[in-house]
Structures are given as C-alpha cells and as structure tokens.
Amino acid sequence: MSNPRRNRSELIRALVVDDEADIRELLDMTLARMGLAADSAATLAEAKRLLAAGEYQICLTDMRLPDGDGLELVRYVGEQCPELPVAVITAHGSMGNAVAALKAGAFDYLSKPVSLEQLRVLVRSALDLPSGVSHGGGGEAHQLLGASPAVEQVRHLIDRVGRSQAPVYISGESGSGKELAARLIHERSSRAERPFVPVNCGAIPGNLVESEFFGYRKGAFTGADSDRSGFFQAADGGTLFLDEVADLPLTMQVKLLRAIQEKRVRKVGATTEEAVDVRIICATHQNLRALVEQGAFRQDLFYRLNVIEIRMPALRECREDIPLLTDHVLGRLAKAAGGKLPDMTAAARRALEAYPFPGNVRELENTLERAMALLVDDRIDVADLGLATESTLAVESPQPGQASLQDYLDAMERQAILDALEKTRFNRTAAARLLGITFRSLRYRMQRLGLND
Structure with a gap:
C-alpha cells in the first residue's frame, strides 16, 4: 500500500x-x-x-x-x-x-x-471508500430518478449507507426499485469494483438452497461431480443482494445468520470453513416484522439484517416524478429501437399522473413499452396506454355460487378491511377498532390476504 x-x-x-x-x-x-x-x-x-x-x-x-x-x-x-x-x-x-x-x-x-x-x-x-458523496444517481444504466421529497430522502440514505459495511434491508412494494437501490449502494461503496451478486431467494428449490449459497465439494451428494462455489464465494469482496429474503426456509435462515456473524462459510460436504468478505443487502415486498411475529422468519436474523432500513416509496406517493420518469423511459426505448422519440398528448400525460400504478415504476415502464410497440403514428394518446379503468382496479367480489366458499369469504373480508382503512385514512389502529378486532389480528389478516403496506 x-x-x-x-x-x-x-x-x-x-x-x-x-x-x-x-x-x-x-x-x-x-x-x-x-x-x-x-x-x-x-x-x-x-x-x-x-x-x-x-x-x-x-x-x-x-x-x-x-x-x-x-x-x-x-x-x-x-x-x-x-x-x-x-x-x-x-x-x-x-x-x-x-x-x-x-x-x-x-x-x-x-x-x-x-x-x-x-x-x-x-x-x-x-x-478504498470514495471521497465525498455523489448525488447524480449513478451511471446511465443505474439512476434513481425523481425530485420528490420521498425519492430525495432515499437518495440521501443511499449516499450515507454506501460508506458503511452495515447490512441494509430494503422494503417496498413490487416494482418500486429495490434492486436498483441495492446496486446504487454497491456503486457508492468501497466494493464498487468487486462483484454485485443478486439472488432471488424465492426462485431456489428448498433442497438446493444451502449448496447454492455456500457451494459444495465433489461427491457431497448425487450429481456433485466437481467442486463448486456458491453465491457467497462469488460475491467475495463485494455485495450479495438477497431479494425476497422472506422466502428462505427457516433451516437456511439459521445458517445464513451464522455466515453473516462469523464471516465464514462451509461448503456442503466440506470439513472446514473458509473466510468470506461479503456485504449483505436484502429486500422483500413482504412485511418482515409481521412474519417474525408469526414465527415464519427468525427474529435474530431479522435484527441482524435490519441494521439500516431503506423504504422505497410507491409511485403513487411521488406522482410529481411521473413526467420525468415517462420522458426518461420513452427516450431509452426510442434509443434502443433506433427510432424517433414519440410525442405524448397532454391528455395521456394527465392519465399517467392520475393512475395509481399498483405495479409502480415497473408497471409504468411496461405501459410505455407496450404503447411504443403498438404505436401507429408518432403520437401517444390515452387509448394507446391501455390503462386499467377505475372499475377494473376495484376489488371484484365474486357472488355466492360463482366461487368456492373460501374465495367468497376472503373477498368479503378483503373488501371490509379496505373500506375500514379508507374510512380511517389508512390508520390501522383505528381501522382495527372500527372492525372490532385487535391490531395484531388486523395485521395478520392483511398479510394473509396480500394487503401489504
């Protein structure tokens, strides 16, 4: 040195x-x-x-x-x-x-x-830490666009935690940009020149999780014809991003906790451990705290992962950023297609700003990509966007005899909870009182019915 x-x-x-x-x-x-x-x-x-x-x-x-x-x-x-x-x-x-x-x-x-x-x-x-902080939002491929207070707060947090080795837990709805935030944290850290390894925990079969994470030795099990490294070894010196970490089996959660604490892992079939230098960033659209209370996620692992939490805002919480995001996405799509940037009518822009986007930024990107693909002339109007109407967005309650009894009851329960939340301006404590149930019961029911925060 x-x-x-x-x-x-x-x-x-x-x-x-x-x-x-x-x-x-x-x-x-x-x-x-x-x-x-x-x-x-x-x-x-x-x-x-x-x-x-x-x-x-x-x-x-x-x-x-x-x-x-x-x-x-x-x-x-x-x-x-x-x-x-x-x-x-x-x-x-x-x-x-x-x-x-x-x-x-x-x-x-x-x-x-x-x-x-x-x-x-x-x-x-x-x-190796970079001096100062960067507010530019990363390179061309990785940018956190927006000037709303919610996005500015996230950008500030990313700059701060990038200079730490602390584990980060990124929460937020599907499509809100959790992996983008993880990549930006990595790019602002001393590990920026080392690997960034994203892992979708929900996509790995339960019987393969340990070998995928830690690797295995030749002969450890049927089909192990040679030594193989896992995600931890691949991310050594860099960042391991665990997306949908809530989907990990409880048995794997114990082993993950030990690997994080000891900074060492043991390959399946090995007799010794090896040191690894990995920063953990995890994310999920589920409510980890609720899962801890239900016994579906280990409390000690939750506290170890949730050292610093960054909540990605839903797109409906920062509607003022939709015009900027729209222009950026259209520009990127037009450049990729080698064509001309299309015009968008004022009515179409108003429709985008008024739409709730349950799929967040990912849905906005898909909407604009579809509109570009089906474009007849160089002008995007409301009809070209194919946005769902208010009636199709509303919860459709099946009628008795048209669905199973459980589906019918679930639909009724979901609608009752949504009505109570709307009446109380989404104050869950007040909504639980209005429904005549405990706050904990309401939280459990919302989790079961997929009514996430």
Missing part, C-alpha cells in the same frame, strides 16, 4: 483507541506493516483531542473505554468528521454491540480476539 520507511508525516494515518496497551501495540504494528502511521489513545477524551488536532483516514476503537464507550466516539466522529470511517472492536459474541455500532454509523466491526487478516481486509475497504 505504501512504503513503511517513508516519513511518518507522509503516511496514511490511523487512530487506534483502546485502553489495553498490548492491543494498541498489536494494532500499531499491523498497521505499520500496511504502510499506515498510527496514533494511539487510551481514553475517549484523548481520542477526541487527537481528532481535533489532526486528520486521519481510519479510526479503530474498542467498545469499552475508561471514560465512555465506542458508540459515543462513533457518534462524535459522525458529527465532527463525517468522512472518517470508524470500526468498532467488540467482545467475542457481543453481536448486540456490533449491531448497535453499525446503527450508530460505524463503518464496520471486528470481534475479539482480533483476526489480523480480517483487520487488513477492513482497513483496505475503508481506505
């Missing part, structure tokens, strides 16, 4: 904060071999004094200090030196402290006894 024999003032500088002299010496020696000059502090007060007096490129701090704790230093750095990555050293098995540190803004964490190899990987990742 640098020549350790260079003048100390020319070296990359690190701040080590720990009340144990031998730990400080070990970290100092390791950093020196990497070409870094380390200043040491034994207390929180001394660390703050050094931070005020000089500039550092990385800070390593113990969680327990004589006059405070590592979380206080993480918050102080976040306020005074927001560009400085801080890694927290926690006691072995103290995952609660590690998660708390990540939530407070720490770049990453290390568990005692400190693995020098993991320390080197962490330091390299911290020093």
Whole structure:
C-alpha cells in the first residue's frame, strides 16, 4: 500500500483507541506493516483531542473505554468528521454491540480476539471508500430518478449507507426499485469494483438452497461431480443482494445468520470453513416484522439484517416524478429501437399522473413499452396506454355460487378491511377498532390476504 520507511508525516494515518496497551501495540504494528502511521489513545477524551488536532483516514476503537464507550466516539466522529470511517472492536459474541455500532454509523466491526487478516481486509475497504458523496444517481444504466421529497430522502440514505459495511434491508412494494437501490449502494461503496451478486431467494428449490449459497465439494451428494462455489464465494469482496429474503426456509435462515456473524462459510460436504468478505443487502415486498411475529422468519436474523432500513416509496406517493420518469423511459426505448422519440398528448400525460400504478415504476415502464410497440403514428394518446379503468382496479367480489366458499369469504373480508382503512385514512389502529378486532389480528389478516403496506 505504501512504503513503511517513508516519513511518518507522509503516511496514511490511523487512530487506534483502546485502553489495553498490548492491543494498541498489536494494532500499531499491523498497521505499520500496511504502510499506515498510527496514533494511539487510551481514553475517549484523548481520542477526541487527537481528532481535533489532526486528520486521519481510519479510526479503530474498542467498545469499552475508561471514560465512555465506542458508540459515543462513533457518534462524535459522525458529527465532527463525517468522512472518517470508524470500526468498532467488540467482545467475542457481543453481536448486540456490533449491531448497535453499525446503527450508530460505524463503518464496520471486528470481534475479539482480533483476526489480523480480517483487520487488513477492513482497513483496505475503508481506505478504498470514495471521497465525498455523489448525488447524480449513478451511471446511465443505474439512476434513481425523481425530485420528490420521498425519492430525495432515499437518495440521501443511499449516499450515507454506501460508506458503511452495515447490512441494509430494503422494503417496498413490487416494482418500486429495490434492486436498483441495492446496486446504487454497491456503486457508492468501497466494493464498487468487486462483484454485485443478486439472488432471488424465492426462485431456489428448498433442497438446493444451502449448496447454492455456500457451494459444495465433489461427491457431497448425487450429481456433485466437481467442486463448486456458491453465491457467497462469488460475491467475495463485494455485495450479495438477497431479494425476497422472506422466502428462505427457516433451516437456511439459521445458517445464513451464522455466515453473516462469523464471516465464514462451509461448503456442503466440506470439513472446514473458509473466510468470506461479503456485504449483505436484502429486500422483500413482504412485511418482515409481521412474519417474525408469526414465527415464519427468525427474529435474530431479522435484527441482524435490519441494521439500516431503506423504504422505497410507491409511485403513487411521488406522482410529481411521473413526467420525468415517462420522458426518461420513452427516450431509452426510442434509443434502443433506433427510432424517433414519440410525442405524448397532454391528455395521456394527465392519465399517467392520475393512475395509481399498483405495479409502480415497473408497471409504468411496461405501459410505455407496450404503447411504443403498438404505436401507429408518432403520437401517444390515452387509448394507446391501455390503462386499467377505475372499475377494473376495484376489488371484484365474486357472488355466492360463482366461487368456492373460501374465495367468497376472503373477498368479503378483503373488501371490509379496505373500506375500514379508507374510512380511517389508512390508520390501522383505528381501522382495527372500527372492525372490532385487535391490531395484531388486523395485521395478520392483511398479510394473509396480500394487503401489504
């Protein structure tokens, strides 16, 4: 990285904060071999004094200090030196402290006894962080378009969490751009030059999940003719995006939790574990908290994944962005087709802005792609969009005798819940009271009937 024999003032500088002299010496020696000059502090007060007096490129701090704790230093750095990555050293098995540190803004964490190899990987990742933040929305292929407050908030969060190694949970309806947000987080991180591996958890057969995630050894099972790496190995050094993580079987959830905590995986049929350096970003359109309460998703895994949550807004929540998105999609489609950008009538634009888009941005893209494909002249009108009418969007209740009894009852229950939510302006507590049921019962019924947030 640098020549350790260079003048100390020319070296990359690190701040080590720990009340144990031998730990400080070990970290100092390791950093020196990497070409870094380390200043040491034994207390929180001394660390703050050094931070005020000089500039550092990385800070390593113990969680327990004589006059405070590592979380206080993480918050102080976040306020005074927001560009400085801080890694927290926690006691072995103290995952609660590690998660708390990540939530407070720490770049990453290390568990005692400190693995020098993991320390080197962490330091390299911290020093590879891009300086400053980018608000441009990524490259041409990956852009988060929109000027609405909801989109601006998401863009700000993406810029912030990109500079961390913390796991991210992205929630939102289908078609709202969860994978796009994950890719943008990856592109803003120190891992941008490493792989981004997207995985649809719901598309993997249950009996193959473990081997797909962790890989397998030759002869581990029938058909295993050679060694094969899994998703974790493919994403080593980069980002693993677990889409629809709620679909993972409970048995796999246990193994995923261990892999995240230990940063090691074991191939199916192997006798030893191997270290992996992977950042986890997950997403689902389902309500993970409700699934935890129902016992369908492990609580400990939920808290480990949900360190930082980003909620992708539905398109109906940022209608002012529809004209910008429309022009962008039409421009992209026209360029791909090598044709002329079509005009769109004012009536068609009003129709798009008024439409609720239950399929969100993905539905908008499909609508415009269909209109372009069926275009007769160079002008898109309302009829060309093929938007569903209000009557077809409404919940159609089957009549007795036209459907099974369960389908009929489900339709009646769904309509009653929707009516109660509309009357209470989607206040679920008030809606539950109006329906004469508990809030928890309402949440369960909404989950069962597919009435997600």
